[in-house]
Every structure is written in structure tokens, then in C-alpha cells.
Amino acid sequence: xxxxxxxxxxxxxxxxxxxxxxxxxxxxxxxxxxxxxxxxxxxxxxxxxxxxxxxxxxxxxxxxxxxxxxxxxxxxxxxxxxxxxxxxxxxxxxxxxxxxxxxxxxxxxxxxxx
Amino acid sequence: xxxxxxxxxxxxxxxxxxxxxxxxxxxxxxxxxxxxxxxxxxxxxxxxxxxxxxxxxxxxxxxxxxxxxxxxxxxxxxxxxxxxxxxxxxxxxxxxxxxxxxxxxxxxxx
Numbered sequence: 001x002x003x004x005x006x007x008x009x010x011x012x013x014x015x016x017x018x019x020x021x022x023x024x025x026x027x028x029x030x031x032x033x034x035x036x037x038x039x040x041x042x043x044x045x046x047x048x049x050x051x052x053x054x055x056x057x058x059x060x061x062x063x064x065x066x067x068x069x070x071x072x073x074x075x076x077x078x079x080x081x082x083x084x085x086x087x088x089x090x091x092x093x094x095x096x097x098x099x100x101x102x103x104x105x106x107x108x109x110x111x112x113x114x
Numbered sequence: 115x116x117x118x119x120x121x122x123x124x125x126x127x128x129x130x131x132x133x134x135x136x137x138x139x140x141x142x143x144x145x146x147x148x149x150x151x152x153x154x155x156x157x158x159x160x161x162x163x164x165x166x167x168x169x170x171x172x173x174x175x176x177x178x179x180x181x182x183x184x185x186x187x188x189x190x191x192x193x194x195x196x197x198x199x200x201x202x203x204x205x206x207x208x209x210x211x212x213x214x215x216x217x218x219x220x221x222x223x224x
Binding site: 035048050058105107 | 120123147155156157159162202204210211212213214215216
């Protein structure tokens with residue numbers, strides 16, 4: 001199994017540009033989530049999904065959209081990038097959060113918005 | 115505001131010394147997980163605690179969940195250079211979200 005994969009690893013955007021961060025998992029996990037990590041802030045939940053077709057907002061959802069059309073994929077879209085969105089983004093998946101299984105994290109995407 | 119507080123933010127220890135990081139929540143948690151993140155890496159799951167007063171050990175690591183399920187700690191005995199990294203707690207309340215602490219960055223001086 002490849003586990004959780006994320007692309008790209010690095011990205012530089014100009015203010016106002018849009019892009020999609022890709023996330024995929026091959027473990028047949030129902031629960032997937034996106035976090036951003038900023039210095040001194042820990043990881044903050046952006047959006048999450050408990051299964052295909054179901055998404056919900058986390059702590060910091062503004063400026064981000066998600067969709068979950070398949071179990072495997074959970075892309076994160078930035079519609080109009082802002083410098084405040086400069087961060088490291090992690091995608092994570094878990095078999096079933098209601099039973100509190102561990103979360104498996106992808107390698108991360110380091111995004112810089114100028 | 116931060117849902118789960120974690121202290122200290124940084125800790126430098128001599129190799130062989132002990133290390134402890136603490137997590138506190140203002141509300142009761144259903145369970146808490148601990149993760150380790152090496153520099154430049156991604157968080158990796160260490161353990162989960164569910165029961166009030168639960169204590170779990172993994173070799174030199176001891177994890178505790180408070181009686182009120184509002185606090186937790188990770189204690190490392192006799193640190194080694196391989197313990198370097200940032201340790202995060204992640205608490206879950208009743209919904210589908212985990213709230214991560216701000217992390218404790220551990221530096222081990224050989």
C-alpha cells in the first residue's frame with residue numbers, strides 16, 4: 001500500500017491564483033481530513049469527510065473548498081490564494097473516526113503565496 | 115481559541131535526562147491521541163488513550179490520561195537522540211474533529 005499520498009510537494013502561488021492540492025489513500029478509509037500547520041499553532045483542521053459524498057467544515061474552513069466523490073480521493077481547493085494561506089498542508093485518513101482509529105498522514109504540501 | 119493547550123512549547127534536554135509534555139482541555143475529551151513529528155516529516159501516530167486514568171507504556175514512553183479526561187501527559191525516560199522531534203496531543207470531544215495541541219519541540223543534546 002502507498003498509504004496517503006499528496007501532490008504537489010511544493011507550490012508557489014501569486015495572490016489571487018487558484019489551485020487544487022491532491023490527496024489520495026489506498027487503505028479504503030472512510031474518514032479523510034485536511035490540516036494546515038503553522039509555526040506555534042499546531043495542526044488545525046480545515047475540512048473533513050466521513051465518507052464519499054459527505055464533507056464538513058473544521059476549525060479554519062474559510063478560503064478552502066473540498067469534495068469527496070470517491071472513497072480514495074479528497075482534493076482541497078484554494079479559490080483565490082492569499083498570503084495568509086502560506087502554510088504546510090497535511091491530508092490524513094482514518095478507518096473510522098467514530099471508533100477513533102489512528103490517523104495516517106500524508107507527506108505534506110508546502111505552499112507559499114506571494 | 116486553542117481548544118487543547120500543550121506545554122512546554124520547547125524543551126532542550128541532555129541525552130539521558132527525562133522529558134514530559136502536558137496537554138490540557140477546558141472540556142472533557144472522549145479520547146486523546148499522541149503523535150510524533152520528526153523535523154521535515156509528517157505526524158506519526160504513537161498511541162490512543164480512552165479510559166479515565168488510563169496509563170499506557172511503550173518502552174521508555176509513558177502516556178497518561180487524567181481522571182477527569184481533561185488532561186494528558188507523555189513522559190520519556192532517559193531520552194535518546196532518536197527522540198528528537200515535535201510531540202502533539204490530539205483530543206476528540208463528541209464530534210468528528212480532533213483538536214491538536216500546539217506541540218512540544220524536543221531537542222536532545224548528545
